[in-house]
Amino acid sequence: MAEVKKIAVIAGDGIGPEVVAEAEKVLKRTEELFGYKFQTEHALFGGIAIDEKGTPLPQETLDICQKADAVLLGAVGGPKWDNNPKELRPETGLLGIRKALGLFSNLRPAVVFDCLKDASTLKAEVLEGTDLIVVRELTGGIYFGEKFRRETENGQEAVDTCAYNVNEVERIVRQAFEIAQKRRKKLASVDKANVLETSRLWREVVIKVAPEYPDVELEHVLVDNCAMQLLRRPSSFDVIVTENMFGDILSDEAAMLTGSIGMLSSASLGEGSFGLYEPVHGSAPDIAGQNLANPIATILSVALMFRMTFGYADAADAIERAVSDVLNAGHRTGDIAVDKSKAIGTTEMGDMIVAAIKK
Amino acid sequence: MAEVKKIAVIAGDGIGPEVVAEAEKVLKRTEELFGYKFQTEHALFGGIAIDEKGTPLPQETLDICQKADAVLLGAVGGPKWDNNPKELRPETGLLGIRKALGLFSNLRPAVVFDCLKDASTLKAEVLEGTDLIVVRELTGGIYFGEKFRRETENGQEAVDTCAYNVNEVERIVRQAFEIAQKRRKKLASVDKANVLETSRLWREVVIKVAPEYPDVELEHVLVDNCAMQLLRRPSSFDVIVTENMFGDILSDEAAMLTGSIGMLSSASLGEGSFGLYEPVHGSAPDIAGQNLANPIATILSVALMFRMTFGYADAADAIERAVSDVLNAGHRTGDIAVDKSKAIGTTEMGDMIVAAIKK
Ligand SMILES: [Mg+2]
Numbered sequence A, B: 001m002a003e004v005k006k007i008a009v010i011a012g013d014g015i016g017p018e019v020v021a022e023a024e025k026v027l028k029r030t031e032e033l034f035g036y037k038f039q040t041e042h043a044l045f046g047g048i049a050i051d052e053k054g055t056p057l058p059q060e061t062l063d064i065c066q067k068a069d070a071v072l073l074g075a076v077g078g079p080k081w082d083n084n085p086k087e088l089r090p091e092t093g094l095l096g097i098r099k100a101l102g103l104f105s106n107l108r109p110a111v112v113f114d115c116l117k118d119a120s121t122l123k124a125e126v127l128e129g130t131d132l133i134v135v136r137e138l139t140g141g142i143y144f145g146e147k148f149r150r151e152t153e154n155g156q157e158a159v160d161t162c163a164y165n166v167n168e169v170e171r172i173v174r175q176a177f178e179i180a181q182k183r184r185k186k187l188a189s190v191d192k193a194n195v196l197e198t199s200r201l202w203r204e205v206v207i208k209v210a211p212e213y214p215d216v217e218l219e220h221v222l223v224d225n226c227a228m229q230l231l232r233r234p235s236s237f238d239v240i241v242t243e244n245m246f247g248d249i250l251s252d253e254a255a256m257l258t259g260s261i262g263m264l265s266s267a268s269l270g271e272g273s274f275g276l277y278e279p280v281h282g283s284a285p286d287i288a289g290q291n292l293a294n295p296i297a298t299i300l301s302v303a304l305m306f307r308m309t310f311g312y313a314d315a316a317d318a319i320e321r322a323v324s325d326v327l328n329a330g331h332r333t334g335d336i337a338v339d340k341s342k343a344i345g346t347t348e349m350g351d352m353i354v355a356a357i358k359k
């Protein structure tokens, strides 16, 4: 009998509860079909935790996550909490949970769904076959470096500091090589080594560890060139690894070129197999509670969890195939429907995908 | 009679001399047609200056530039000098000339030529009407901040520093507002104010000076969102102003989406009207001296010079129209030809454009 996998389920705010509910149906169906065993435990997080517990990240939630093998997160935040003091903002909870769980990388697969190719602003023949993943360092770099102001003779000056040490770079570069080994075995390391010292260190580390992954084809790409090449030859990329800010920019560009940004999943990983999985889209408070949200990104986050944390490639494949089959059959939620009058609801989409999962 | 405008002409390396020669024909033709007077003086710069004078930026060249009203630059660099020590590299000359001439902004227009729309990886209907300009700060930010290494318990650490003071931001933001006033009166200021202190200072300055340009519609865009919006709605942008590194990335992305990166001009500006104009493309040593280079980017750099430095909008319009007319008539150099066997040479393209300039 399969080992029981513990999944902490954080529905969060806005459309979070609705899309997570559909993902849980998918979990249940894969148990039935593949014999896997999941034990889910729900926890409060984000705005709803602020309202009910007075903090975006209650200790109890953290305990549940730390005892789990993986976390499934819906979405957090909304206008209700936007003007709160910093410690009472949902986003502060996100930073806190990543830190507490030791998550140092963010994975953003950018996949093109054949039947949604028209949604992209890129030409179909350019997009054809695009299936890449951006591995972004999440804990270092200029976003977390020392920041301050000082007076100068040219008026106030603002300063940000960007720092990376060898260990920080090495752990994410190794993770990216390992991910590439399980995919098409191509890694693009993105830096600005012709100008930045942190990028030179980054490239030194990549060059140092690369010989340990001789089966992976490595290229070094300057960040501005990468912003161009993502447009010119998106399908040629497999895994892209880069530092925090470059990853922030490039993962959004890569997501947009798929044309299906509302359909993309993501993972935040640390050492070992533990991971936090969530859709790239936000909490969409404007459509919350109306059965209008698209649950596909959250359902694909479950597939990503199966693949990355549990090693259940068979079930991951089955879920992804089910999503494709339902889309190919022409079913659409409102966000991706051309004819909005024929759009189906959140639960209908979830049910159809569940019904389409085949062993 | 028109005032004589002095133009320092730096042909440079690779295809530089060939494309600059065609641009000079254009200068001559606009003198005849519009009654303007130009006095050109040639100067050595880049690799050829290293070979002939032992330095990429001879004092004599700098003197010629400083006495001029504008500089027209072809291209510099090539494999011959790539392994030189830093002070003997063509790129070092570029940094030196910008600094000596007080050039603090780089302007990169990204224009779509109707008849070349197919060259873009974006759909024609998305590109339709795209005509934007990226104004990039050129002297500050992380590329020029303090850089160093230090030992830590996590291995060597590399540090880059990003700094901006109020005066540096204000001068380029004002320049961008003024450029927007002469165009479609829309300005997108790009920053990462939700995370970076330098970006918060940047945004404060933009908000402070904005009321002085009430005719310009201003939007603040986060850099990662801008990387997406350039793909989603390129034609909605007019002027984009941003700091050095963001501008490096976004101007390349914007250039690539036009599909005609070999056709784009650029300007580096300082205080006042002085400017250095050059094509975005490089020196292409592989095709140098073979009458294969496309002179259009350099010819359009002359049009940009007319518009930005001299205020000769009539002649600028005439040059741009001539380029369009020649392209619309189906003439192509090899780089943009679909049927390479029908491609014309550098001089033929230059002659055709010259012949097409009409008052
Ligand atoms: Mg981002």
Ligand SMILES: [Mg+2]
Binding pocket: A224, A225, B247, B248, B249, B252
């Ligand atoms: Mg660049």
